[in-house]
Amino acid sequence: MNVNGIDYRTVWMEGTSVFFIEQNLLPFQFSIQEAKTYHESCHAIRTMMVRGAGAIGAIAGFAMAQAACEAPVNDFSTFLQNARTEIESTRPTARNLFYAVEKVYAAALVSPAAAVSTAQKVADRDASDSRMIGEFGNELIRNGMNIETHCNAGWLAFVDYGTALSPVYLAHLQGKKIFVYADETRPRSQGARLTAWELKQAGVPHTIIPDNAGAWLMSLGKIDMMIVGADRIAANGDTANKIGTLEKAIAAKEYGIPFYVAAPTSTFDLDCADGTHIPIEERSEDEVLYMDGIAKDGRHERILVCSPGSHAFNPAFDVTPAKLITGIITEKGIIKPEKETISLRLT
C-alpha cells in the first residue's frame, strides 16, 4: 500500500531481521521498527505493534523463521519447540498465527533457509489472497452504497490490501461512489485510528461513528451492507472477530442488511467444530480504563477515562453465529457459512 509515495507492506523480513509498521503510533506517527530476534517479534505481536489477523500470521511465521536461524545446532529441536510455544502464546484467537507457525515450523525441521523461504511464501500468499478478496467482494458493491465496517480489516491488518476494506478500495478505484461508516471500535479504537487513517490515505469518503451508533443508522436505512474481517472461522461458519461484531450482526439481521465476513481460507479452523471451541483472548483492563492520544501541544498522552478504582472486563473478540452471516468473501470466491460448503471449498 502506498504511504507518502512509497509502497509498503505492513511486515517483511530482510536477512534475519523483521521490519514492520508500528501500529500503536498510528495515526499520529508513521514509523518502521525492526525486530532483530524472534523474542522481539513476539513482543511486537503481544503489544499489538503488529496486529490484525493476516499481519499477525505473517510476523508469527517470520518469528518462527528467526528462531530457526537463532537455534544452536546442538539444541536445535528443543530451542525450536520452545520458540513455537512462545510464539503461539502471544495472541490466542488469530487462526493465521497458528497456520503460519505450523507451516514454518515444519520447514525449519528441514533447514533454517527453508523456514525463511516458507515464511516469505506465507506472507506473499496473505497479500495475494487479500487482493483476490477485493476482486470477489467488489462484485457485491454497487454505485452509491453506504458500507459499515468494524475494527480494522484493512491493509494494516494484513500484509497488503486487507480483507473487509480490499473490496472497498477496488470499488473506489473503479470510480464507484461509495461511503464508509467506520465503527470506532473501543477499547483500542482500531476503527477510529487505523481504518479512518487508511481510508483517508486512499481518498475514500468516510466518517467515524461511535460503537453504539450502528443499529440506529441501520434502522434509519443509512447502511446498505456491512463487511467485517475475521480472526478465526469455525468449520460451521461461526466467526470470531473484534468484540462488538456480534451486536452489529444481530442489528443487521433485524433490519435486513447483508452482513458479510471477508477472510482468506487460512483463517478457517476446521478443527473447531463451531464457535464455542474458539479461544477468546482476554486483554488487560487498562485498555478499557485508559485512552491515549495526542494533546493540543503535540505531546502523546495517556489518560484515565473511567471511574478511579473500578475494574474492567476486556474480552478482545466475540463470536457471530453463522446464521447471522450472509456470506464469507474468500480468495476462492464468496461462500455460504455452512459446514458442507466450507469443507467442500477448503479441500
Ligand code: MRU
Ligand atoms: O486485536 P486486533 O486488532 O489484532 O484485532 C484483529 C482485528 O483486526 C479484527 O478483529 C479484524 O476485524 C479481523 S481481520 C484482521
